[in-house]
Amino acid sequence: MKCGYTSPLSFxxxxxxxxxxxxxxxxxxxxxxxxxxxxxxxxRKNFEVIADFYTIDPNGAGSxxxxxxxxxxxxxxxxxxxxxx
Numbered sequence: 340m341k342c343g344y345t346s347p348l349s350f351x352x353x354x355x356x357x358x359x360x361x362x363x364x365x366x367x368x369x370x371x372x373x374x375x376x377x378x379x380x381x382x383r384k385n386f387e388v389i390a391d392f393y394t395i396d397p398n399g400a401g402s403x404x405x406x407x408x409x410x411x412x413x414x415x416x417x418x419x420x421x422x423x424x
Contacts, residue, residue, distance in 0.1 A: 362407050364399030371395050386415030 363369035372392045379388040389412050393401035400408055418424060 360403045360407060361399055362404035364396050364402075368396035368399055372400060384415065384419060386412045386419065389415070 363372065372395050375391060375395060376385075376388050379391070389408050392408055393405065395401075396404075
């Protein structure tokens with residue numbers, strides 16, 4: 340059975356004019372990335388795991404969403420270096 344959720348996903352703070360670039364290529368890829376994230380953060384840092392999204396979703400997170408996710412990686416790394424978490 341194939342799921343019909345294939346529309347790309349963007350981020351918005353409520354203002355439709357402010358939609359972000361596509362950060363996941365589909366709902367299924369978003370779920371795959373989030374499932375991976377929750378499984379892997381038991382043993383790895385959040386900012387290390389987010390980089391795996393590029394491989395899991397090369398057409399979304401690894402393409403148009405790359406700059407969005409790179410900002411989260413940079414913020415997570417900075418927090419870890421400064422505060423230890």
